Ligand SMILES: NC(=O)c1ccc[n+]([C@@H]2O[C@H](COP(=O)([O-])OP(=O)(O)OC[C@H]3O[C@@H](n4cnc5c(N)ncnc54)[C@H](O)[C@@H]3O)[C@@H](O)[C@H]2O)c1
């Protein structure tokens with residue numbers, strides 16, 4: 246029997262280092278779609294790549310992922326053919342790129358319908374964003390021209406949301422563009438009720454009926470602590486996450502920010518408090534993994550996205566407020582994001598420009614959506630204190 250086909254958008258860190266690896270290991274004929282030619286050429290020449298385990302457990306081990314190929318995602322003819330043949334589609338391109346790939350996916354869905362394919366297809370957006378697959382569905386629908394395509398989408402195409410967790414930092418090995426380094430831990434949790442047709446059998450993929458709790462637990466704990474580390478780390482001139490966390494002042498704020506988000510999460514989702522504390526401690530241990538050198542500029546990338554309502558910083562702060570709980574360390578993390586400067590990160594320039602033009606108070610209100618004076622005052626106060634720290638460093 247021929248192998249089932251999987252199409253994965255984004256042959257980057259999480260694409261090669263996690264989701265693609267699970268799909269290929271599960272036995273799918275895996276096609277990566279990306280815009281970077283040298284990645285696609287290398288995939289087509291070598292048909293395999295190496296994953297280096299950067300961890301105490303499985304230290305020094307290398308997994309070889311076989312049976313892979315690539316196509317340029319703007320080659321619509323090739324994309325239509327692959328989408329027509331695929332049993333599953335996944336993405337790890339970054340939340341802002343979902344809108345860009347939606348047009349090509351819509352074209353592929355239309356081609357699939359016209360080819361008479363009536364097997365179900367599931368499309369799972371593996372991004373650090375709540376409801377990423379639902380967002381992708383909305384965007385794809387906008388590009389479907391014919392009613393028959395919309396009916397086909399409703400009937401045969403599922404868009405389960407998911408939570409995706411594995412730290413995959415910048416990595417290089419022997420100038421090999423395909424080599425990727427990962428921590429040993431991974432967790433991929435997919436929304437079971439939204440799956441269309443037979444459940445995919447992918448070792449490493451877990452199914453749940455309660456996805457929101459898992460997504461918020463991960464985004465408001467790991468990504469929250471990560472972002473606070475990155476922005477405070479930048480302010481104090483550290484290059485990597487572990488360097489930043491070796492600074493007791495940063496470590497203390499990061500830990501307390503995760504405790505604040507944790508208290509809110511436990512109330513919201515009735516998590517067991519002891520279990521949640523263990524979860525936080527495990528994450529801090531993962532941040533301190535000595536084999537991973539993760540750049541604060543990767544972890545802090547796209548600061549506007551990271552301080553929007555519902556994301557890793559404002560999300561838990563709002564949840565803490567909802568339950569009348571403390572949020573001062575989360576507010577510090579938000580303030581630090583407004584001070585983040587990286588000339589290679591478009592959003593950092595936009596955020597700084599907004600602060601220069603409108604002042605910090607208005608910028609916070611506009612970007613975070615927070616309007617209450619008490620909470621805005623707290624962020625503005627922290628901003629003032631941290632600005633002094635940044636000046637001292639410069
Ligand atoms: N790296 C991690 O530790 C990690 C962990 C969990 C989740 N994530 C999430 O996974 C997503 C990807 O992150 P990453 O770290 O792998 O980023 P990355 O930059 O390493 O990979 C993104 C890939 O998408 C490709 N891409 C961009 N535009 C495209 C397009 N139009 N069509 C096809 N491919 C396109 C890029 O060329 C790149 O190869 C993000 O949403 C991130 O939040 C990352």
Ligand SMILES: O=P(O)(O)OC[C@@H](O)[C@@H](O)[C@H](O)[C@H](O)CO
Nearest residue numbers: 373409410411412413468471544
């Ligand atoms: O990918 P981002 O930009 O949303 O967030 C940066 C990191 O916090 C993130 O990539 C983590 O490493 C990852 O979410 C771990 O599972």
